[in-house]
Structure formats: structure tokens, C-alpha cells
Amino acid sequence: MPMAVREEEDPSVWLPSRLPVSFLPSNGNAGAFGTEQRSEGRTYREPSSGSLLTAYRTMVLGRRFDEQATALARQGRLAVHPSSLGQEACQVGAALALRATDWLFPTYRDCVALVARGIDPVEALTLLRGDAHCGYDPVRHRTAPQCTPLATHAAHAVGLAHAERLKGTDTVALALVGDGATSEGDFHEAVNLAGVLKAPVVFLVQNNRYAISVPLSAQCAAPSLAYKGVGYGVRSEQVDGNDAAAVLAVLTTAVEDARAGGGPWLVEAHTYRMAPHTSADDPSRYRPAAEAERWRGRDPVVRLESALRERGLLTDQDVKDAAAEAEEYAADVRERLSGDPAADPLSLFDHVFSTPTPQLTAQRAALRAELGER
Numbered sequence: 001m002p003m004a005v006r007e008e009e010d011p012s013v014w015l016p017s018r019l020p021v022s023f024l025p026s027n028g029n030a031g032a033f034g035t036e037q038r039s040e041g042r043t044y045r046e047p048s049s050g051s052l053l054t055a056y057r058t059m060v061l062g063r064r065f066d067e068q069a070t071a072l073a074r075q076g077r078l079a080v081h082p083s084s085l086g087q088e089a090c091q092v093g094a095a096l097a098l099r100a101t102d103w104l105f106p107t108y109r110d111c112v113a114l115v116a117r118g119i120d121p122v123e124a125l126t127l128l129r130g131d132a133h134c135g136y137d138p139v140r141h142r143t144a145p146q147c148t149p150l151a152t153h154a155a156h157a158v159g160l161a162h163a164e165r166l167k168g169t170d171t172v173a174l175a176l177v178g179d180g181a182t183s184e185g186d187f188h189e190a191v192n193l194a195g196v197l198k199a200p201v202v203f204l205v206q207n208n209r210y211a212i213s214v215p216l217s218a219q220c221a222a223p224s225l226a227y228k229g230v231g232y233g234v235r236s237e238q239v240d241g242n243d244a245a246a247v248l249a250v251l252t253t254a255v256e257d258a259r260a261g262g263g264p265w266l267v268e269a270h271t272y273r274m275a276p277h278t279s280a281d282d283p284s285r286y287r288p289a290a291e292a293e294r295w296r297g298r299d300p301v302v303r304l305e306s307a308l309r310e311r312g313l314l315t316d317q318d319v320k321d322a323a324a325e326a327e328e329y330a331a332d333v334r335e336r337l338s339g340d341p342a343a344d345p346l347s348l349f350d351h352v353f354s355t356p357t358p359q360l361t362a363q364r365a366a367l368r369a370e371l372g373e374r
Contacts, residue, residue, distance in 0.1 A: 014235055016226035020270050021250055022240035024307050026298045042237075044249040049313050055096060055244045056308060057322050059088040059301050062112035064326035065121055068333050069111065069128070073279040077337050079130045084112040086242070086274035089300035090206045092116045093247035094174055097255050103164075105144045105157040105175040109206075113176060117143055121333045131341050133351075151181035154190035154203065158264075161194075161201040172259050173201045174251075180211025182228055183219050194264035195232035202254045203229075203266045206241060208273035213286035229266030241269030242300040245307070272298070345371060 021044055047055070066084045073081035084091055087109075095116035098104060106113050114124040119136045126135020127146050134145035144160075147153035157175035164171035181187050182205060194201050205225050209216050222228065229236035235257070239250045247269060254265035272295035276283045283292070308314035349356065349364045356364070 014230045014233060016224060016229075016236040016238045016268070020238045020240045020268075021246050022243045023245040023249065024240075024243045024303050026242075026303065042253070044246070044253055047245055047248045047252070049311075051096065051248060052245060052304065052308060053313060055089075055092055055248060056301075056304050056314065057325070058092045058096070058116050059244065059304065060322045061326040061329055062088050062092060062116060063301055064323075064330045065115055065333065066112055068330040069125060070275070070279055072125075072334070072337055073128070078125060078128045078279075080278050080280055081128055082109040082278045083273070083275035084109060086272050086295065086300065087206055087208060088112055089244040089247050089304070090204065090241045090269045090271055091176070093244060093251050094176060094204050096248060097251035098172070098174055101142065101169070101171055102255070103142045103144065103157070103160055103171060103173040105153045105173060106146050107150075107153070107176055107178065107181075108146050108148045109178065110146065110176050114143065114146075117141060119143060121329070122336050125333075125337065129337070129341070131343075151177055151184040151186040151190065154181070154187050155193065157201050157203075158190050158194045158197065158199050161199040161258075162197050165200055170259050171200070172255050173199075174255065175201065175203050177203060177205050178211065179205060179207040179209070179216055179219065179225060180214065181205075182225050183211070188228075188232075191229060191234055191264070191266060192232045195229075195234045198261075198263040200258040200261075201264045202251065202258055203234075203264070204251065205266065205268045206271055207268050208271050210273060210277070210283075210287065212277050212281070213283075215287070224268055226266060226268035229264075234264045234266050235262070236266045236268075238268040238270065241271030242295075242298045242303060244300055244304045271300075274299075 023046060063085065069078060069081045070083055072078045091110055091113035095104065095113050104113065104117055111124050115121050119141050123135035126132050136143065138144055144153060144156060154175045154177060157173040161171065161173035177187060191203060207216065207225055211219060224238050226236040226238040237250055237254065239246050241247060250267055254267055258265060274292060274296060305314060305319065345367060346364060349360055352360060
């Protein structure tokens with residue numbers, strides 16, 4: 001017997017837009033700015049001028065931070081660095097769409113989202129330096145540890161969001177995933193569970209076209225990754241991920257709808273990884289230079305800056321001030337990571353079990369004794 005459609009919902013509301021939602025053309029011309037964009041019965045309102053200026057300054061700072069982290073990896077100060085170059089609109093938009101009481105679930109590539117969330121940049125790089133699994137306090141910042149395994153954190157986001165609702169809060173969880181993660185079973189389990197529970201969670205898929213070296217065409221035949229949410233009864237949308245105004249508008253709508261009881265959302269952001277997969281990767285081996293060059297013409301920072309200039313919201317001095325602030329920020333990161341970290345060998349035994357086992361206690365004592373003999 002076929003399953004009946006839930007009477008309280010029209011299935012058409014789950015469908016994403018036929019084309020990605022966008023406010024800005026690729027050249028950033030302000031003429032494309034409108035007060036709202038309508039798509040599949042939904043209305044996305046343009047973010048305020050103040051919000052767009054905040055997004056711009058944060059994206060400039062995030063890009064300079066990312067460049068500095070890449071340089072530190074080349075110098076051996078970081079073990080590796082997965083660059084966010086080209087994806088700043090997605091990561092900053094995700095951070096700005098959330099309240100301080102909401103939770104962010106990031107991946108290893110989302111350091112820009114972490115600093116946009118207000119996390120100390122050195123703490124954000126702790127994982128990539130190899131000092132600890134997480135350098136910041138997740139509870140204080142309402143930000144889960146960065147997840148390296150693909151999509152495993154997506155179910156955690158659903159569980160937290162559902163638990164917060166059971167406690168009577170209006171907390172929303174937002175999980176960042178890449179296009180490669182949508183091919184993992186954990187992703188589908190998470191989205192399915194979110195749909196069943198109607199959990200207040202938003203999944204942002206940063207579709208940067210490649211899962212390391214595997215192109216999207218070899219991963220999925222769907223017209224858009226956003227359609228993956230439809231099968232689970234999850235509201236879905238696709239957005240121009242290099243258009244900061246559109247990303248912020250769509251994510252704000254999704255987050256607030258989830259907060260109000262509208263259930264989960266899956267948002268696909270069409271973007272591009274302009275840098276290598278990590279500092280150890282050579283993208284020229286699997287993607288043409290002309291493709292990367294075309295996407296550089298849609299640079300999210302340049303697009304937003306051009307639009308704000310056209311509207312008279314950004315001056316030459318404002319641009320200089322933002323760049324100077326970002327340079328000062330990068331210099332601080334560089335200085336604080338210039339020395340070797342102080343490592344305590346006994347910390348190996350911390351956070352393994354909430355109550356150490358007899359074996360662990362014995363091993364710790366043995367290492368302490370060995371260190372004492374030196």
C-alpha cells in the first residue's frame with residue numbers, strides 16, 4: 001500500500017528552486033540588488049546594509065586568515081591546511097545566520113566559519129597543528145569540534161537540535177558538509193532522521209565541485225544536490241554560494257523557519273574551491289586551469305565589494321581599513337604560532353575516558369615514572 005503524504009504539508013514546499021537563488025550577478029553590479037527574491041513560493045529578503053557590511057569585513061578578515069594559515073602550513077607550523085579560498089560567502093553566511101545560542105557543526109575545511117563565529121584563530125588552528133583534537137571550548141562557543149570524517153557530525157547536529165527542542169529551547173543547529181559528504185551513508189541517515197523528527201536543523205552543503213579529486217559528475221546524477229532532501233520530506237533549496245547576500249538571505253530564512261517549528265532544511269550552495277584540496281594537493285592533476293579561472297571571475301569577496309561600492313555603502317577608505325584590520329589579525333596569528341608548543345606527555349591520557357580505567361591509570365603512572373628518571 002503506498003505511503004500517504006502527510007496531510008498537513010504540501011509536498012511542493014520541499015522542492016528547491018529550479019535555479020540557484022542569487023541577488024548579485026557575477027560582476028557584482030548593484031543593479032541586481034533587489035529588496036527580495038521569490039522562488040518556489042518562498043520569499044528571501046535582502047539582508048540589511050549593516051549585515052552586508054559586516055559580512056564583507058568578516059570575509060576580508062577570513063580570507064587573510066586563510067592565506068596566513070596556508071603559509072604557516074608551507075613553513076611547517078601546521079601539519080596541513082584545507083583552504084577555504086573561494087568559499088568565504090558560505091562560511092561567513094553560515095556563522096552570521098546563527099544566534100549566539102545556536103550550534104554550528106563544522107568540518108575540517110571550515111576554519112573561516114570558526115573565526116567568524118568569534119573563536120580565537122589560534123584555537124581554531126589547533127587541530128591542524130596537531131596539538132589536540134579541538135583547541136576551543138565547544139560548549140562556550142556553541143560550536144562542535146571540527147569533523148574530519150565525512151558527514152559523521154551530521155547526525156550529531158540532528159541529535160543536539162532534537163534534544164534542545166525537548167528541553168524547550170529555540171536552539172537551531174547548522175551542519176556544514178561538502179558535496180563529497182552527500183555520498184556517505186551518514187549524511188542520508190542524518191537527513192532522514194531530521195525529516196522524521198522535524199528537528200530544527202539546517203544542512204548547508206558547500207558544493208565546491210570536487211570531493212578531493214572526484215568531480216561532482218562522478219558522484220551524483222541528480223540535477224542538484226538539493227534534491228536529495230526531497231526524498232526525506234526536508235525543505236530544500238539551492239543558492240549561489242559565491243553571492244554573500246543570497247547565502248545570508250537563504251540561510252537566515254532557513255534557520256528562522258526551523259526555529260519556528262517548520263522542520264529541517266537542506267541548502268546546497270554552489271561554490272568553488274579555488275585553492276588545492278589541502279596544502280599537500282596539486283589540483284592541476286584533475287581539473288583544468290581554465291575552469292578555475294572562470295570561477296575566479298565570481299570571487300565572492302570581489303562581488304560583494306563591487307556591489308557595496310556601487311550602492312555607496314563602501315568607500316576606498318573602508319576597503320583600506322578592512323584590509324589593515326585583516327593584516328593585523330594575520331600578523332597576530334603568525335606571531336602566536338611562531339614558537340613550538342609546550343607539550344605535556346601525560347596529556348596523552350586526558351579525555352580518553354571520563355573515569356580512567358585501571359589500565360590507563362597504570363600506564364600513566366609508568367610514563368610519569370619514566371619521565372622522572374630522565
